[in-house]
Amino acid sequence: MSFRRPAAIIFAAGLVVIAAGTGGLMLTRHSTLAMRPVAAGVGALPAPTGPIVAPPQSAAPRPVAAPVSLTIPLIGVTTKLIRLGLASDGSLQVPPTTSVAGWYTGSPRPGATGSAIIVGHIDSVSGPGVFFRLPELRKGDQVYIRRADGTLVKFLVTSVRQYLKDQFPTQAVYGPTPDAELRLITCGGAFDSATGHYLSNIVVYATEASR
Numbered sequence: 640m641s642f643r644r645p646a647a648i649i650f651a652a653g654l655v656v657i658a659a660g661t662g663g664l665m666l667t668r669h670s671t672l673a674m675r676p677v678a679a680g681v682g683a684l685p686a687p688t689g690p691i692v693a694p695p696q697s698a699a700p701r702p703v704a705a706p707v708s709l710t711i712p713l714i715g716v717t718t719k720l721i722r723l724g725l726a727s728d729g730s731l732q733v734p735p736t737t738s739v740a741g742w743y744t745g746s747p748r749p750g751a752t753g754s755a756i757i758v759g760h761i762d763s764v765s766g767p768g769v770f771f772r773l774p775e776l777r778k779g780d781q782v783y784i785r786r787a788d789g790t791l792v793k794f795l796v797t798s799v800r801q802y803l804k805d806q807f808p809t810q811a812v813y814g815p816t817p818d819a820e821l822r823l824i825t826c827g828g829a830f831d832s833a834t835g836h837y838l839s840n841i842v843v844y845a846t847e848a849s850r
Contacts, residue, residue: 796845
């Protein structure tokens with residue numbers, strides 16, 4: 640598989656969305672996929688510590704159908720979108736497998752005003768996950784969401800950031816926005832073998848371009 644840009648980061652499974660702040664940690668990608676303990680995969684997700692801020696509501700909000708699939712041509716992503724909520728312990732649910740991404744139903748639908756949240760895994764002990772190449776995206780790259788009514792909404796990437804999990808910028812990711820935006824989130828950074836967790840998150844910011 641050929642890449643348009645060289646990958647500069649090694650990533651692994653698991654996704655954590657926590658407190659406000661900024662920061663990051665970069666590592667060099669190895670030539671072979673690192674094998675990670677199953678415990679560090681889909682089940683390892685602490686509860687969010689920051690509030691999920693509702694987007695501002697207009698007097699007559701534009702109706703938008705629910706998302707059903709995600710396509711990112713540059714990195715070869717084509718996946719259905721499952722629905723995610725909050726677990727009984729208050730943690731943010733993640734997809735049960737690494738092969739699909741999920742839309743957090745507590746966030747706006749893609750194309751509605753506010754920040755729509757989609758999460759997925761980078762990899763697992765079994766191999767690459769749906770968001771394995773997510774960090775390769777750059778400003779201007781295209782992301783497409785198909786909705787339940789058959790409509791297709793296009794987003795353009797505005798930035799790709801990496802944050803230490805204990806410095807996650809909750810307000811920037813979840814806070815209200817004046818237009819329709821998208822956040823694609825996965826994990827990344829160094830793997831802490833002592834705790835079985837990864838130290839950073841990758842967030843792709845994108846804005847709707849098809850209105």
